[in-house]
Amino acid sequence: MASDFAQTVKQQADIVRIIGDYVRLRKAGAQNFSGLCPFHSEKTPSFSVHAGRQFYHCFGCGQSGDVFSFLQKIENLSFGEAVKTVAQKCGIPLPKREFSSAEEAAESRQRQKLLELHEAATVWFEEQLRSPEGATAREYLTGRGLTPQGIAKFRIGFAPDNFNALRDRLKGMADEATLRATGLFSFKELEDGKPGPLYVRFRKRVMFPIANESGRIIAFTARALESGDKAGPKYLNSPETPLYSKGQVLFNLDKAKQAIRDAKFALLVEGQMDCISAYLAGIANVIATSGTAFTEAQVRLLRRHTTQVVVNFDPDTAGANAAEKSIALLTEEDFQVKVVTLDDGLDPDRYIRERGVPAYMGALRGARRHTDYLVERARQLFPPVTAEAKVKALNYLLPHIRRVPSRIARDEFAADAAQKLGIDSALVREELKQAAAKRRDHLEPLVSLSESEKVVLRAFAAPLSDAAFTTAAQAVETHPDHFDGLTISPLLKRLAERGEADPMSVIEDAGERAMLAQVLIGELQAVTAEDVTGALEALHHRSLEQRQRSLRAAISEAARKGDGELIQKLTAEKLAVDRELRALI
CATH class of the missing domain: 1.10.860 (DNAb Helicase; Chain A)
Incomplete structure (x- = not known):
């Protein structure tokens, strides 16, 4: 990307508006805006954007730069891609593409080609769902309450029981090394150490595309239509690729981010079907972890849009454990967290289909504070009828109590836990005093200037x-x-x-x-x-x-x-x- 064009784009770009798509900024001076840094974990805003000077700086982690370097870091883009993205956001026509090095050009070409291959694969999977061979998949989706409009909205497709068809469809678009990099294919290593022939990774499965925050398809989750050892795992995700890292993507964030900002909270569910059902029912601020463990990177991703979350995971043991881990990560980052527990052990998808949208909306309105949820779970796991059970219940809760950043909220949590477990609150406070970690952001004082x-x-x-x-x-x-x-x-x-x-x-x-x-x-x-x-x-x-x-x-x-x-x-x-x-x- 020519440097003079980059300079033109930079002069016309509004850095506050562009960074504001990723970080919740508040006016903090004549031309200064501040927010929580997206590059490190913090509770007190130390990230500043200067509208006039067109730069950002974090006084916590030291990251700084211009609008291009911000997009490079936040979206993992090359410089040329960042310039292109800013230009598109500003409506500036793009000139003929130039690169600063052969490596940058090769990297950009590969990323663009991988995006094109994923788009082509999505179109092919959609076609297969409409084919005669896709009848079983269509029947499965209909049974899950999906209409043709809903299927089209989420671009759901079908991977037929064929080892070569997708490869044959895509082989004219890229060389074999690039096809391997998509994660759409598997191969065995030959005796000489070289990769063997490619064969399709996903077969006889319903295909759920995974998009990045910009809405481009970067991976898939594939749901088996058969059960048994030969069918493989029920759900199979794309492997890590240059485009996709599962711990850094939230399913449906591309569609939900504006609704999250409008509603001022996000509904976090565990599975893609839970997410799709809620979204199609009119709950547009819903996102999913796609069955993977919630990560710090996903917390930082979500923090750009809100710090209030309602968690509604499956009620089984695995779902409850996943909910606890998610609550822990969110609490440490000073999110306001509520938890929904649905009646009769139903997951969100089944609840919406069987009880209806109004009932589910009512359940959301009745979401409990995460502290109440955790205390109740402690009582269920360790009924506090003996001294030993009370100790176990308290040991279960102590890590969660210590994670609460606010001292007042932490003390309230501890007092509530003590009352409901039948323990002297002074003993709980003493335990916290012994074990609590010091939790506050620390910024080195800057040199005083005249x-x-x-x-x-x-x-x-x-x-x-x-x-x-x-x-x-x-x-x-x-x-x-x-x-x-x-x-x-x-x-x-x-x-x-x-x-x-x-x-x-x-x-x-x-x-x-x-x-x-x-x-x-x-x-x-x-x-x-x-x-x-x-x-x-x-x-x-x-x-x-x-x-x-x-x-x-x-x-x-x-x-x-x-x-x-x-x-x-x-x-x-x-x-x-x-x-x-x-x-x-």
């Missing part, structure tokens, strides 16, 4: 054509001694020589980058040449005063040693400094 230093730094971070930059740069070049000993001195040279690069990108030291970010984010209005002139005079005055103090100390030391010649020389220099200081007043 207002004059901040003005000069802001001037050096201005565009090179700006009068403020020119004034500051000329002053440093003409009188470098005026800046000796200043905290900002190491930054000024790098900023002066940055060329067209962004100011934040040329500062490699994390502490210095944080200092620059703090100064720029605190900027209320653009600095002018007059502001810089005043700041430079103040810094010159400060430099002279420092020199004056050091000369006094040197004269005293020379007098102690009896060095008359040095005293004379230092005194003459001090008088010159004194005259210069008087001239500035």
